[in-house]
Structures are given as structure tokens and as C-alpha cells.
Amino acid sequence: MHFQLITQDRTSAARCGQIHTHCGIIDTPVFMPVGTQGTVKSLTPDELEDLGAQIILGNTYHLYLRPGAERVARFGGLHSFMHWHRCILTDSGGFQVFSLAKMRKLQEEGVVFQSHIDGSRHMISPEIATQVQMQLGSDIAMCFDECTSYPVTYEYARNSMQLTVRWAKRCKAVHDLEQQALFGIIQGSVFSDLREECLEQLEKIGFDGYALGSLAVGEPKEEMLAVLETITGQLPESRPRYLMGVGTPQDLVEGVRYGVDMFDCVMPTRNARNGMLFTSWGSIQIKNSRYTDDQSPIEEGCECYTCRRFSRGYLRHLFMARELLAYRLNTIHNLHYYLQLMQQMRTTIKQHQFEQWRRDFYNRLAPLQDAN
Amino acid sequence: MHFQLITQDRTSAARCGQIHTHCGIIDTPVFMPVGTQGTVKSLTPDELEDLGAQIILGNTYHLYLRPGAERVARFGGLHSFMHWHRCILTDSGGFQVFSLAKMRKLQEEGVVFQSHIDGSRHMISPEIATQVQMQLGSDIAMCFDECTSYPVTYEYARNSMQLTVRWAKRCKAVHDLEQQALFGIIQGSVFSDLREECLEQLEKIGFDGYALGSLAVGEPKEEMLAVLETITGQLPESRPRYLMGVGTPQDLVEGVRYGVDMFDCVMPTRNARNGMLFTSWGSIQIKNSRYTDDQSPIEEGCECYTCRRFSRGYLRHLFMARELLAYRLNTIHNLHYYLQLMQQMRTTIKQHQFEQWRRDFYNRLAPLQDAN
Numbered sequence: 001m002h003f004q005l006i007t008q009d010r011t012s013a014a015r016c017g018q019i020h021t022h023c024g025i026i027d028t029p030v031f032m033p034v035g036t037q038g039t040v041k042s043l044t045p046d047e048l049e050d051l052g053a054q055i056i057l058g059n060t061y062h063l064y065l066r067p068g069a070e071r072v073a074r075f076g077g078l079h080s081f082m083h084w085h086r087c088i089l090t091d092s093g094g095f096q097v098f099s100l101a102k103m104r105k106l107q108e109e110g111v112v113f114q115s116h117i118d119g120s121r122h123m124i125s126p127e128i129a130t131q132v133q134m135q136l137g138s139d140i141a142m143c144f145d146e147c148t149s150y151p152v153t154y155e156y157a158r159n160s161m162q163l164t165v166r167w168a169k170r171c172k173a174v175h176d177l178e179q180q181a182l183f184g185i186i187q188g189s190v191f192s193d194l195r196e197e198c199l200e201q202l203e204k205i206g207f208d209g210y211a212l213g214s215l216a217v218g219e220p221k222e223e224m225l226a227v228l229e230t231i232t233g234q235l236p237e238s239r240p241r242y243l244m245g246v247g248t249p250q251d252l253v254e255g256v257r258y259g260v261d262m263f264d265c266v267m268p269t270r271n272a273r274n275g276m277l278f279t280s281w282g283s284i285q286i287k288n289s290r291y292t293d294d295q296s297p298i299e300e301g302c303e304c305y306t307c308r309r310f311s312r313g314y315l316r317h318l319f320m321a322r323e324l325l326a327y328r329l330n331t332i333h334n335l336h337y338y339l340q341l342m343q344q345m346r347t348t349i350k351q352h353q354f355e356q357w358r359r360d361f362y363n364r365l366a367p368l369q370d371a372n
Numbered sequence: 373m374h375f376q377l378i379t380q381d382r383t384s385a386a387r388c389g390q391i392h393t394h395c396g397i398i399d400t401p402v403f404m405p406v407g408t409q410g411t412v413k414s415l416t417p418d419e420l421e422d423l424g425a426q427i428i429l430g431n432t433y434h435l436y437l438r439p440g441a442e443r444v445a446r447f448g449g450l451h452s453f454m455h456w457h458r459c460i461l462t463d464s465g466g467f468q469v470f471s472l473a474k475m476r477k478l479q480e481e482g483v484v485f486q487s488h489i490d491g492s493r494h495m496i497s498p499e500i501a502t503q504v505q506m507q508l509g510s511d512i513a514m515c516f517d518e519c520t521s522y523p524v525t526y527e528y529a530r531n532s533m534q535l536t537v538r539w540a541k542r543c544k545a546v547h548d549l550e551q552q553a554l555f556g557i558i559q560g561s562v563f564s565d566l567r568e569e570c571l572e573q574l575e576k577i578g579f580d581g582y583a584l585g586s587l588a589v590g591e592p593k594e595e596m597l598a599v600l601e602t603i604t605g606q607l608p609e610s611r612p613r614y615l616m617g618v619g620t621p622q623d624l625v626e627g628v629r630y631g632v633d634m635f636d637c638v639m640p641t642r643n644a645r646n647g648m649l650f651t652s653w654g655s656i657q658i659k660n661s662r663y664t665d666d667q668s669p670i671e672e673g674c675e676c677y678t679c680r681r682f683s684r685g686y687l688r689h690l691f692m693a694r695e696l697l698a699y700r701l702n703t704i705h706n707l708h709y710y711l712q713l714m715q716q717m718r719t720t721i722k723q724h725q726f727e728q729w730r731r732d733f734y735n736r737l738a739p740l741q742d743a744n
Binding site for chain 1 (some may be wrong): 416455685
């Protein structure tokens with residue numbers, strides 16, 4: 001994997017680049033749709049390609065439990081299993097072990113937990129998480145880390161960060177898949193000195209990219225932005241920077257402004273299935289009765305598959321009738337919105353018009369957001 | 373609407389034809405995928421076109437209750453509402469009123485019932501059913517009828533058939549949408565003389581096509597085939613013949629053999645969502661653990677979208693994980709199977725090889741069906 005910086009914005013830390021992987025090129029800043037169980041819920045790989053997705057995320061925790069990484073490996077890896085031939089990033093399983101699994105027990109060795117599916121007992125260690133990701137054959141693997149919730153004490157955050165660093169060393173030690181990049185994850189909660197220390201330690205180990213974990217986990221937005229501002233200023237320019245699990249469209253804009261290159265979040269896909277649709281002037285709830293007789297598309301001028309064919313009234317009907325097509329058409333629209341937002345940012349950064357675009361973005365959003 | 377008979381098989385009643393409608397041409401014998409609530413569950417209209425569907429069915433009962441026929445009319449009719457520009461046949465609502473609605477009360481005037489959705493009280497009469505279908509703007513509308521269950525007494529069947537004839541007169545009297553055909557429905561349970569009398573009465577009224585109702589409602593297969601044999605011999609050659617709600621692949625083959633032109637059934641779509649997949653040698657349950665590591669497609673050589681991309685192992689994973697994509701990929705495969713089956717029959721009838729093809733169909737099916 002090789003990262004090429006193409007444009008650095010003049011008035012902010014925003015930047016454009018390209019990640020060259022075994023599977024192809026990823027234009028950054030990039031949003032990665034989440035394909036938890038070997039599928040971005042409701043969509044085919046063809047639809048993801050049509051939407052312009054260059055990379056998707058697979059969840060190691062889920063795939064480890066079902067269908068199992070060895071099985072996926074026998075199918076030729078995750079790309080082949082799910083018939084997706086562009087890039088895949090796999091997370092380390094850390095976040096899901098802490099958020100989904102039952103009866104988890106954290107040890108120096110790793111985490112013992114019970115499956116949320118059938119209660120079966122498992123242990124994921126840094127070595128296992130790395131091995132599993134090598135079996136899945138993703139293009140970018142993540143170090144196994146402990147995700148801290150918010151708030152935590154300084155002492156807990158420090159101990160946790162130090163554990164994450166020790167685990168990162170162990171991940172790096174066993175990682176030996178040449179075509180797969182390995183990213184380190186910076187922990188330290190909202191404490192800037194811990195984040196900085198973590199980054200310093202991870203850089204000594206040396207990774208292909210650096211991610212920020214345990215942000216957007218409940219802390220005030222200002223705290224998240226403060227961590228972002230501190231840490232992105234110190235990240236090596238030559239490596240991709242990944243803000244994990246973030247976020248709202250506004251979060252993406254602010255992340256890009258602080259120099260983040262990669263994002264993932266379930267928001268566009270999960271909210272689509274709950275009937276919440278993104279537009280440039282805010283979000284709408286399609287189940288709202290005001291859309292019952294509405295013959296206009298979700299957003300006038302939107303070029304997505306859904307908006308070029310279907311009315312709000314029809315989408316509302318599908319959603320109220322719990323029709324499967326509802327989840328799919330909504331998902332297409334929301335992912336189109338997210339991916340186009342990134343496309344716009346890439347374009348305006350290259351044109352050195354990012355700050356102007358950012359002001360316009362908020363101007364479009366604000367007044368109608370209130371009215372909604 | 374105009375029906376053109378193209379080929380009459382030499383050794384059976386099987387025949388090929390074309391139904392010319394306002395919306396285009398339908399090659400018969402034809403299978404109509406069921407789009408109950410203004411969507412063939414999980415699929416887009418584009419996918420239905422790619423599958424070669426020339427006509428789909430919409431359920432008047434469901435659309436009348438939600439979103440309402442007047443609303444659909446304001447969207448320009450069902451074609452425009454759901455963005456499907458090929459043909460649509462709407463049923464009369466009769467079958468659903470008798471199978472889904474609560475607290476129904478049958479009167480000469482019509483049927484009073486409570487909605488299965490919210491318990492609200494409604495009345496559907498022949499006039500209302502016809503009016504609703506004109507509002508939906510389907511290409512083929514059906515007369516409102518009473519569906520008899522199985523078994524019923526001769527007396528009940530006779531009274532019911534006579535009511536259906538009186539209702540058919542009322543439907544015809546109010547129907548005045550030139551581009552929409554109106555079909556009569558032959559009732560009379562398994563009693564051949566009642567079926568014949570019904571047909572005679574309906575022909576006096578005069579319809580664009582004739583349907584057989586209340587078959588495949590639990591009667592032994594031989595009884596169904598006996599009715600088919602009797603009645604199809606007497607149906608006017610110049611009108612399309614529609615066997616409602618039927619059936620299995622074998623039912624379609626037998627129906628075609630007796631000269632039926634049109635079929636509809638939820639089986640390919642509903643069974644797909646339950647993981648039952650059709651192949652030329654029988655059906656498989658994708659959740660069966662034998663498919664866990666199976667890298668082959670559902671059916672080797674199948675040209676459907678699903679089989680050209682995905683393995684049984686992946687489809688089983690999606691199904692076990694209850695992923696939305698499972699229902700969709702399974703539906704595509706099953707509809708492809710049904711639509712290709714009809715295509716094969718149309719081809720072999722034209723080549724005067726239908727009986728040979730039919731023997732091959734059963735030869736392929738039988739041995740492995742037992743093994744499954």
C-alpha cells in the first residue's frame with residue numbers, strides 16, 4: 001500500500017490523496033460504507049460500484065463468528081466470497097467485542113467473550129484478530145485495540161492506551177500478508193497527552209496508516225474536535241488518517257477540514273432502514289404523513305437511482321408497508337448522498353475552494369434543518 | 373386488448389399466443405410475478421425487466437387499503453406510482469377479502485369486512501372493485517367474485533357460482549376504461565356442470581378473457597386437472613385463459629398442457645424469502661448445512677444474476693444472518709426459474725416439441741427430487 005498526497009488545502013488541514021492498494025486506487029478523503037456481515041445491507045456489489053464506492057468495511061467480529069474466517073478463506077477470501085472486487089478494510093473486532101458481545105473479560109492476552117448470536121465462548125487476542133483479518137484477505141487490516149467509552153478516568157484511559165500499544169506491537173509481529181496494509185489505532189480518550197503519547201509509540205512500531213478510535217462515542221462535539229485538531233497536526237503527512245465510526249455529514253466535513261482521509265459509519269445505511277433520508281438541506285423522516293401525496297423525489301436534482309425514479313409518496317408507501325424495497329431504495333439514496341459529499345470535498349479541495357464550499361454546505365443546511 | 377393465437381400444439385391443448393395491450397405485448401403462456409403492494413417484494417422494476425417479466429400482478433385488496441386507489445390515481449396510476457411500464461393485471465380483491473380480511477360478511481350487494489391492517493370497516497362490491505381497478509389503471513382487470521374454499525357442498529358451490537355471475541354482470545356494466553381489459557372468473561368448485569354453466573353465463577355477458585378461480589385451494593391434484601380438462605376444452609379459443617393463483621412448476625406444465633395462457637402465484641417469490649430455491653432437478657433449502665462450504669451456484673449453468681455471481685455457501689450465509697440481500701438474490705433466482713420455464717414452453721410449443729420437452733422436464737425432476 002502506498003499513499004500519495006495530491007493536494008493540501010491552503011486555509012485548512014484538508015487534503016486530497018490517493019491510496020494505492022493491491023485492489024486499486026482509493027481517492028481520499030473517502031467514506032467507506034459498512035458491510036458488516038459480508039454485505040452492505042440490502043445492496044449488491046454492482047450497486048455499490050454504481051454508487052462510486054471504492055472501498056467498503058467488513059466487521060471482523062461478525063465474520064469471525066459467522067460464517068468464520070477459515071470458511072471465508074476457503075472461498076478465496078472476503079472479496080471472492082461476497083463478489084466485491086474493489087477494496088475492503090476490516091476492523092479489528094475490538095469495537096464490537098466491547099459493544100455487542102456478552103460477558104466479556106479483558107485480559108493482557110486478549111478478550112474472552114460470549115457470542116451475541118448463540119452465547120458460545122470465544123477469545124480474541126491481537127494475534128487472532130490479525131490472523132482472522134489475513135484469512136479474510138482485506139486490503140487494509142486494523143490492529144486489535146481496546147475501545148474506551150465516554151467518560152473514563154485519566155488513569156483508565158492511560159492504562160487502556162498502553163494496553164492498546166502493547167497489543168499493536170503483537171499485531172505487527174504476526175502480520176505477514178504483503179498485499180494487506182496494517183493500520184495502528186490511536187487511543188487515549190479525550191486526553192490530548194495520552195493521544196500524543198499513543199501516536200508516538202505507534203509510530204515507533206511503524207504502521208501503514210493511523211486511525212483515531214473511541215471518538216464519537218458520546219463525548220461533546222467540541223471535545224472530539226479538540227482531539228482531532230491536536231492529533232491530526234502531529235500525524236505523519238505521508239500516511240492515511242482514518243477517523244473510525246464517524247459520522248454525521250457535518251462530522252465528515254469537520255474531519256476533512258482537520259485533515260482526515262478516511263471515514264466509516266453505519267449512519268447512512270442504518271438510518272435509511274429507519275426511514276431517515278439525507279438531503280443537502282437536512283434530513284427527512286419518510287414516514288411523516290406530509291409525504292403521503294408528495295410526487296417529488298427525496299431531493300430535487302439528486303442524481304441517485306432512487307430519486308431518478310421514485311417519489312416520496314411511493315417511498316413512504318413502501319416504508320409504511322414494511323416492503324423490502326424500501327430499505328434498499330433508501331440505502332441507495334443515503335449512500336449516494338454520503339459518497340457525493342466526499343466527491344464534492346475532493347473536488348473543492350483540489351480547486352482550493354474547500355472553505356467556501358464548507359460555508360455553503362452549512363448555509364444550505366441550517367435554515368431548513370430548523371424548519372424540519 | 374387483442375389476443376392472437378400463434379401456435380396450437382398437435383398432441384395437447386398447449387398453445388402459444390400474444391396478448392396485445394395498451395402497454396405492450398405479452399407472449400403466452402405467461403407467468404405473472406405477484407407485486408402485492410405495488411412492488412414485487414425486494415425487486416426493482418428494472419430487475420423485473422431484466423428477468424424478462426412482461427406482466428406483473430397487483431392486488432386490489434391491498435392497494436385499496438394502502439395507499440388507496442384514489443391516491444394511486446393521483447400519482448398517475450399504478451404503472452407510474454411504482455415506475456413499472458410494462459403490463460399489470462389487477463385481481464378483483466375477492467380472494468384476499470375471503471382469505472385475509474377479518475369479520476367479513478357476504479351479501480348480495482358485496483362484502484363487508486374489516487381491514488387486516490387496522491381493523492377499519494370497508495365494503496367492496498362489484499362496482500367498487502371495478503372502479504378501484506380503473507383508478508389503479510391496470511391493463512387487465514378482474515371481475516369481483518366469491519372464492520369458494522375446498523371442500524364445499526354442491527348447493528353452496530351452485531349458489532356461489534350464481535352470485536359470481538350476477539356480480540360479473542354488474543362489473544361489466546360499470547366498466548368503462550377503454551384501454552383496460554376485463555376478465556370474467558369461472559367458479560363452481562370441483563363440479564364440472566357448475567363450471568360449464570358459469571362459463572356459459574359469462575360468455576353471454578362477454579369478457580376479454582376468462583379465468584379459473586378457486587383451484588389449487590386444497591383439492592386433490594386430480595380434481596384440479598379434471599376441472600381444467602373439462603373447462604379448457606370449452607373455453608373460446610380466441611380469448612386468453614388464466615388459471616388464478618397456480619402454482620408449482622409441475623402445475624404450470626400441466627396447466628399449459630391443458631391450454632392455459634396465464635398464471636400467477638406467490639410461490640417463487642414467497643418461497644425465495646423462506647430459502648426454498650427452484651432448480652430443474654427439484655428444490656433446495658438453502659439453510660441446509662450441506663451448503664455451508666458449497667462454492668457452486670444454486671444451479672450449474674443457470675444464467676440468472678444470482679447464479680452468475682454468488683455461491684450456495686454465500687447465499688446460505690446471507691440467509692442464516694437474515695441479511696436483506698438474501699431475500700433479493702433468492703427472489704431473482706426463483707423468478708428467473710419460473711420465467712425461463714415459461715420461455716422454454718413457449719419455444720417448444722412453437723417447435724411442436726412440447727410433449728417431448730414435458731417428458732424431459734419430469735425425467736430431470738423425478739430422481740433427484742426423491743434424493744432431496
